[in-house]
Amino acid sequence: MILKLIRWIRGYVVFAVSGRFPERFINLLNMNGIVYWDLLPENGGYHGTMLLSDYRSIRRLARRAGVRLRVKKRRGLVFFIRKYRRRKGLFIGAVAAALIIAFLSQFIWVIRFEGASGLSESELRKALSDNGFHTGVLKSSVDFDSLERNMLLKFPEIRWLSVNTMNNVATVEIREKHRAPEPPDQSKPCNIKAAFDGVITKTTVYNGKLETQKGSAVSKNQLLVSAVIEGTNEDLTYVRSDAEIFADVRVNKEFNIPITNYNITGADNYIEKSKANFLWFSFPWQLAVPQNGVEVSNFYTYALSGGEINLPLGKSTSHRFYLEKNEKKLTNNEAKELLRTRAALFECFCEPKSRVKSRDVKYLISDNNATLKINYILNKDIGVEQELVVKR
């Protein structure tokens, strides 16, 4: 490919050789170190290709070999320019294009991120923009050292950051910090106390001395596992207690909802505004008059993509939805269903590790409110750590 391009730039001709001794001509070309290619036999001679500069110097050799040379095709930049020399607009356009490309090459048009898996790309873009690094910035005006330093200060999660530019593309390489989970402070002794009143059903002690037993009733704040362990020689050891103490606990929960509900819904009709983005400029192509009222808007940007790179040519669209407030009175069944859902959500997300042993449900309805009262008996881990201060 490169060889073909070089040949095209230098110019080449396809020539035909005919005469009595065309082989002699080939030998003379070889002896004079003249390069030619695609030499193929033809009726009573050959045709081949050689560079324009070489072709100008082989007339003498052709005379010596007694052959006749004839040009069949001319190819290359020289001939191309000669062909279009009267079409000045073409040359002006080519020069203008070259100048525009040279000018636009001085700017950053694409910013890419690599390795930022745990960070928001839009936040990173905003932070870069605050530091003067955005799409369309002049490359020479950016202080990359200061930019990298400011980004590291802004994002403590980033361990290393480097901004590399290649042509118009800036690649921001990011390495995030790996944070090890903080281990519990094993040096401080602690007791385990009861967080609720209940009846112990299961005890598993990993460290410490159990102060209760299965079947015992315990009250809130009662010591369950002690951090003080007495040795055989009456010496005391202080440990960090670790245990799972399960107990049946009575929990009363009340859920309330108003009978008259207000729903906020997005209106079906919305206002769309679009802008075409090109380089630094954006041209609105859809105009809309904003309405009064509560609104929610979303914003999309589409860019023309060339391979993996988004080009600085695209479209931004924003949608404005105007919200409507609707009043709705719940029926008895709807209110019940809604309260049941809330209770189910409570069991799922607020008590995920507890087992429901029984629930006593009462549904009450008044003029404006619906209430669901549930008396649960939950089997749950009631132990909570409480640090022990040892004075020596």
Added chain:
Amino acid sequence: MKKSKREKGKSDLSMELLGSQPIVEFTGNRRVLVEGSTGVLRYEDEIVSINTRSMVISFHGRGLTLKCISPTAVIIDGFITETEFIN
């Protein structure tokens, strides 16, 4: 192993002879490289004759083309059916 006088004489002679001989290397019957050529004597679709210092080598076949020519070597591509050595 020691070489006898007769064997030594033989190898010297062959080296002397080989010095002026062309080296011909075939790749199947589709390509041939001739090293030590001094010129092309005939170049047609069905026959290519190469001159060397000690002989003329003719290759007969179909669709024969000179792939590459330098002052001392020639590569011929095509379907070679016959080779002729003329001293």
